[in-house]
Amino acid sequence: MSTATARISQLAAEIAPEAVALRRDIHRNPELGWNEHATTARVAAVLARHGIDATVRETGTGLYADFGSGDPFIGFRADLDALPLHEASGVEFASSTPGIMHACGHDAHTAMAAGIAIALNQLELPGRIRVVFQPAEEMIPGGAMTLLEEGVIDGIKAMIAFHVDPSLPPGKIGLRIGPITGASDRLIVRLAGPGGHTSRPHQTVDLLYAAARVVSDFPALLRNEVDPRQAAVAVFGRINGGSAANIIPAFVEMAGTVRMFDTDLWLEMPQLAEKLVKAIVAPLGAVATVDYTKGAPPVVNDEHVIEAVRRATHDVLGDDSTADAYQSLGSEDFSWLLADRPGALIRLGAGKVDAKTDLHSASFDLDETAIETGIAVGIASLLELFESVGQL
Numbered sequence: 371m372s373t374a375t376a377r378i379s380q381l382a383a384e385i386a387p388e389a390v391a392l393r394r395d396i397h398r399n400p401e402l403g404w405n406e407h408a409t410t411a412r413v414a415a416v417l418a419r420h421g422i423d424a425t426v427r428e429t430g431t432g433l434y435a436d437f438g439s440g441d442p443f444i445g446f447r448a449d450l451d452a453l454p455l456h457e458a459s460g461v462e463f464a465s466s467t468p469g470i471m472h473a474c475g476h477d478a479h480t481a482m483a484a485g486i487a488i489a490l491n492q493l494e495l496p497g498r499i500r501v502v503f504q505p506a507e508e509m510i511p512g513g514a515m516t517l518l519e520e521g522v523i524d525g526i527k528a529m530i531a532f533h534v535d536p537s538l539p540p541g542k543i544g545l546r547i548g549p550i551t552g553a554s555d556r557l558i559v560r561l562a563g564p565g566g567h568t569s570r571p572h573q574t575v576d577l578l579y580a581a582a583r584v585v586s587d588f589p590a591l592l593r594n595e596v597d598p599r600q601a602a603v604a605v606f607g608r609i610n611g612g613s614a615a616n617i618i619p620a621f622v623e624m625a626g627t628v629r630m631f632d633t634d635l636w637l638e639m640p641q642l643a644e645k646l647v648k649a650i651v652a653p654l655g656a657v658a659t660v661d662y663t664k665g666a667p668p669v670v671n672d673e674h675v676i677e678a679v680r681r682a683t684h685d686v687l688g689d690d691s692t693a694d695a696y697q698s699l700g701s702e703d704f705s706w707l708l709a710d711r712p713g714a715l716i717r718l719g720a721g722k723v724d725a726k727t728d729l730h731s732a733s734f735d736l737d738e739t740a741i742e743t744g745i746a747v748g749i750a751s752l753l754e755l756f757e758s759v760g761q762l
Contacts, residue, residue: 375685375750381489382746388488389745390738392416393481394463400452400470400477403506403513406431409450413484413503420488427520432505432513434522435487438495442759445500445529446752447704448483449476449507458732473734475534475720476507482532482718482744489749496756500526510556510665512703527759528675529713530751531704532744534720535695536728540737543683543747544695544717547676551669551715552629553636554701557604558661559584559647561611565620575655577622581609584624584650584658591646592628600632602639603699629699631668640664666703672712678758679716682750687743693719700729716751718744 392412401409407430414433417424424435432450457464457471465471480503487501502522506513517523538544561584563575571579589604596602604626611622628643630636640662651658683691695717704715720740727734 372685374753378489378686378746378749381492381749382485382742385485385488385745386742388416389481389485389741392484393477393738393741396477396480397461397472398463398466400465400467400472401450402454402470403451403509404429404431406450406505409480410503410505413450413480416484417487420491422487422491427505432503432517434500434502436498436500437487437490438498440497442497442527442756443500443525444497444752444755444759445502445523445526446483446486446748447502447504447529447531447707448479449504450480451476451506451508451513453508453730455730455732459735460733461735471732473731474508474729475736478534478720478736478738478741478744479532482741482748485741485745486748486752489745490752493749499752507703510554510663512666512706514666514703514706518706523707526711528672528711528755529707530675530679530716530748530755531713532716532718532748533702534736534740535717536721536726536734536736537696538693538717538719539721539723540719540740541687541691541743542719543679543687543692544719545676545680545692546695546697547671547673549631549668549670550695550697551702551705552631552697552699553633553667554665554699555628555636555639556663556665557626557628557643558663559624560659560661561622561651562657562659563620563655566618568616568618571618574618577619577656578611580651580654580656581611581622581624583654584647585609587650588646591650592642595642595646596635600630600635601699602628602630602635604628629701631697631699633667636664636667666701666705669702669705669708669715671714674758675712675714675755678754679714679747679751682754683747686746686750716747718747
């Protein structure tokens with residue numbers, strides 16, 4: 371182990387307890403997208419205790435801090451927001467806010483980014499690094515687009531970000547060149563009809579039946595319309611309609627997501643979705659309004675950035691510390707930040723051996739030893755990326 375690598379490992383070990391404490395504090399006090407005021411203040415306070423002067427966005431949600439100076443200029447991004455989900459993990463630092471919890475690891479991402487910032491503040495850097503704490507990653511459209519509009523990442527040549535992965539054990543880093551996440555769009559279908567009595571469905575339009583047909587037929591028709599090599603998945607998560615057992619409603623609303631890996635298909639999907647929905651309900655007499663909101667495009671990992679992270683990870687954790695990351699149809703608005711610059715989303719092993727749970731689950735929890743690993747790999751990867759910027 372080189373002197374530089376030993377220093378990185380030492381810093382990560384020293385900073386990890388404070389980062390874990392920050393993660394638990396944020397986990398106990400979750401906030402939804404665009405409302406991360408207290409979370410932003412907590413992070414700013416931790417950084418200030420280490421002499422780091424962060425810039426807080428005018429809205430009070432989200433912040434960033436710079437380290438070093440000159441070129442190259444590279445970046446690291448973490449996300450702040452929680453999910454509208456009632457926690458059932460049973461951890462002692464569980465959410466104190468009913469109906470909101472950190473079920474996607476953003477609390478850990480933020481804690482690691484704070485730890486990386488604290489470490490960078492103690493190192494001599496061959497360039498400039500900006501650590502960005504982004505609001506509203508879970509929203510559509512996400513907070514990354516707002517950061518772009520505000521110029522927060524102007525001039526940055528390359529960026530990396532972590533996402534915890536409960537399918538990998540702590541100490542493993544998942545890497546993939548090319549597309550690693552899918553695009554995720556929001557689909558809202560509103561059906562209208564005259565309504566009526568359930569004893570006489572032949573005299574009206576049975577909207578709940580029409581809604582059931584959309585839920586069952588739309589995904590199947592979509593599969594038939596799309597080249598099998600361009601996977602597309604549509605799943606509905608909400609249906610609202612009706613007020614009594616004996617009344618056929620005059621209005622039903624459904625909401626779901628449409629996900630895909632192919633960027634060209636993503637551009638075409640709004641028109642295709644509307645065509646299919648209307649084809650399903652037209653024979654039934656229902657009137658359909660389709661509200662299709664585009665989310666983030668796929669995250670595409672740059673080959674040179676991935677190889678820089680691989681080298682850094684092997685230096686810090688050993689040659690057997692990386693694994694091939696799977697492609698996920700889960701969405702990440704980090705993709706917007708990579709629209710004009712190379713970068714990579716890195717999978718950070720955080721699975722608990724005795725409690726396998728998935729992201730966005732009410733029982734989700736992670737192995738906190740991953741936080742120290744993330745700090746060490748994050749620092750090493752950023753330093754290695756300085757050496758690779760010329761290849762990008």
